[in-house]
Amino acid sequence: MHYIEIVSNGIQQTLVIGFSAFAMGLVLAVPLVCLRRAPNRVVRLVSAGVIELIRAIPPLVWLFICYFAISEWIVLSSMQAAILGLGVITGAYLSEVYRGALNSVAVGQWEAAQSLGLPPATVYVRVILPQAFVAGIQPAFTYGISLLKDTSLAALIGATEITYWALRETRVTFDGLQLFAVAGAFYIGFSLILGWVGDFVDSKATKWVA
Amino acid sequence: MGDVFGPFDDYFVSFLPGLGYSAALAAASLVIGFPLGITFALLIDPKRHFLVKLPSRVVIECGRGASALVIVYFTYYGLPSLGVRVSGAAAAIGALAFATGAYTSVIFRAGIRAVDAGQGEAAASLGLSRAKALRLVILPQAIRIVTPALIGFSVIIFQYTSVAFAVAVPELLSRAYSAGAIAYDYGPPLYVAGTLYAIVGLAALWLMHDVERRVRRA
Numbered sequence: 001m002h003y004i005e006i007v008s009n010g011i012q013q014t015l016v017i018g019f020s021a022f023a024m025g026l027v028l029a030v031p032l033v034c035l036r037r038a039p040n041r042v043v044r045l046v047s048a049g050v051i052e053l054i055r056a057i058p059p060l061v062w063l064f065i066c067y068f069a070i071s072e073w074i075v076l077s078s079m080q081a082a083i084l085g086l087g088v089i090t091g092a093y094l095s096e097v098y099r100g101a102l103n104s105v106a107v108g109q110w111e112a113a114q115s116l117g118l119p120p121a122t123v124y125v126r127v128i129l130p131q132a133f134v135a136g137i138q139p140a141f142t143y144g145i146s147l148l149k150d151t152s153l154a155a156l157i158g159a160t161e162i163t164y165w166a167l168r169e170t171r172v173t174f175d176g177l178q179l180f181a182v183a184g185a186f187y188i189g190f191s192l193i194l195g196w197v198g199d200f201v202d203s204k205a206t207k208w209v210a
Numbered sequence: 211m212g213d214v215f216g217p218f219d220d221y222f223v224s225f226l227p228g229l230g231y232s233a234a235l236a237a238a239s240l241v242i243g244f245p246l247g248i249t250f251a252l253l254i255d256p257k258r259h260f261l262v263k264l265p266s267r268v269v270i271e272c273g274r275g276a277s278a279l280v281i282v283y284f285t286y287y288g289l290p291s292l293g294v295r296v297s298g299a300a301a302a303i304g305a306l307a308f309a310t311g312a313y314t315s316v317i318f319r320a321g322i323r324a325v326d327a328g329q330g331e332a333a334a335s336l337g338l339s340r341a342k343a344l345r346l347v348i349l350p351q352a353i354r355i356v357t358p359a360l361i362g363f364s365v366i367i368f369q370y371t372s373v374a375f376a377v378a379v380p381e382l383l384s385r386a387y388s389a390g391a392i393a394y395d396y397g398p399p400l401y402v403a404g405t406l407y408a409i410v411g412l413a414a415l416w417l418m419h420d421v422e423r424r425v426r427r428a
Contacts, residue, residue: 056411068396149277176287188275
């Protein structure tokens with residue numbers, strides 16, 4: 001019980017890093033997906049390259065760059081660096097989620113909306129985006145779960161989240177078996193909760209659009 | 211090239227052994243992890259007794275639900291409490307192999323399900339035992355179907371070998387970090403390490419798309 005208390009000291013920071021990075025990614029993915037769908041072929045190719053490059057660099061390397069390398073220009077706390085690094089990666093992943101969701105809307109929906117004489121903005125807001133939103137919910141939650149697990153990497157740049165507390169106490173008591181079992185259980189628990197919330201939101205949204 | 215990129219080209223050369231170490235960690239994890247994934251996939255077969263299925267499910271969910279770093283630490287700091295001392299590299303390989311087994315069990319399961327039911331029936335009607343039918347007929351086709359997904363997963367494992375930094379394994383990121391600490395300038399070595407990871411990752415993804423096209427054509 002004592003170990004659960006110690007490791008739970010990190011819950012707040014784990015959740016702050018996870019949710020902030022996800023929020024940053026949700027916003028950052030909007031311009032990325034717009035560039036990715038731009039009429040200009042060169043813009044599309046370059047943005048696709050940037051997205052692939054961001055995803056090809058390991059999350060931990062991003063965190064190190066944000067914490068150790070960027071500090072030459074601007075000094076970030078370990079929590080800020082973790083949010084920035086994970087947020088950039090999340091933006092790249094979610095832009096692909098948005099793209100998949102937009103592509104999943106049947107071409108007939110565009111054509112039907114246009115043939116009704118609706119202005120392009122209305123076609124987007126009233127017809128396409130609601131359907132794309134529903135299609136994107138499950139993949140976005142799936143990514144959110146893997147992001148939550150990646151927040152543990154922030155411990156390696158000194159953020160005081162769940163894994164950090166488990167590691168710190170392990171160095172005192174040498175009882176890594178129990179401490180990291182507790183830390184793992186927290187991540188598994190949060191993953192399960194996120195999975196249920198995702199299913200719930202998905203079923204509600206599907207009813208709302210249909 | 212000389213000094214064109216300042217310290218950058220020195221780092222490229224001096225990090226190559228680290229890149230090799232990372233690749234070796236990934237290869238070892240996958241070589242152990244893939245058979246483990248097939249085993250898990252067979253253990254959660256719907257036809258099995260729930261006393262087999264349930265614990266297997268729990269083990270798989272632990273591998274998928276806990277983070278890679280936590281599993282590495284659990285192995286490195288946890289096993290000594292059970293009287294087993296492991297090196298950092300062994301802990302990293304063991305942990306990543308376990309994660310590979312857990313994640314790929316789902317991939318293999320999907321592959322086995324994707325093989326037409328008639329294939330199993332045909333094998334049975336030829337008098338093959340269930341084990342032989344699985345080994346000679348079902349699995350080869352299932353593995354062929356999931357090869358692109360396995361390559362994609364291998365790239366992820368290659369990226370996550372970087373968490374071995376946490377248990378003092380001299381892989382690519384550890385070398386970049388040490389070089390940064392010595393020069394008191396972390397930027398250049400980290401950019402070089404990131405580029406090396408990206409080159410390998412993007413090359414593997416390109417291979418994946420190529421294999422995907424071929425599997426689809428076959």
